[in-house]
Amino acid sequence: MSNIRRLVLDVLKPLSPSIVDLAKQLADIQGVDGVDVSLVEMDAKSESVKITCEGEDIIFKEVEIVIIDNGGSVHSVDKVSTGSTIIEEVPTHQDTESTLA
């Protein structure tokens, strides 16, 4: 089975540990080369974040374990890129039409 090279997750987590600590811990996972965590929405006690992990061979379960251990929960897996190269999403006519509208 081919490797996961990029993973985009929608996560709801408590304010503490901060996204700085979470990003560092995710980057420490074997197979993950880089991590981006961006804040989407903030509440009094929780925040929604978009986590993007890139690497040669990302093990989804391990990423999920780190997120859960930090009190977060994966709401949705928004994007997964697999294979020997990362393929970017190609815009189609429908996408162009919806942008024009």
Next chain:
Amino acid sequence: MNFLYKYTKKLKEYREISKVDEIARRYFAMNGFDGSLTILGLLIGYYLLGFNDPAVIFVTGISTCVAMGVSGLWGTYLTERSERISSLRELEKATISDLSNTKIESAHKFAMIVVTVVDVVASSITAFFSLLPFLFTRFFNIRICYYISFALSFVTLFLLGIFLGRISKENIIISGAKMVVAGIVSVLISVLLIRNF
């Protein structure tokens, strides 16, 4: 060495998650103050009544320390536990997830233990510190021991004031003096009560 580094890193993380430092500082100052004032009150009572048996003074002082320690152990642990459980449940509601067996739960458990230990140690140590001179009655007159004990109590109160002053970044001398005033008020009330008894 690697284990030690990992362990300290984990503890630092727990401290940050549970925000235990602020609460522990508060408990330390409050209970240190209680311990010091309680023993000061006890010693003032003994002194004004002309009590001269160092063994009885020391033993009652120590049993007071133990009682304060046990009170701190039970009271603080149970109070802190209910607060922590309640805040964990609220966090679970906010994040719509089960936080059992996570770093968050471990951090809260760590905070309960730290706060309890700080509470017990602060009250017992400050109280014991004032009792120390009564271990040396073989070398000093009992009256001298009383005076040194009173002085040690006021020094402890002053140091606690300095500690609070450093936290609030205010004048540490004024902060220390405020705590000493509390000791003087306590002594004056005790003197008035015992003289009119």
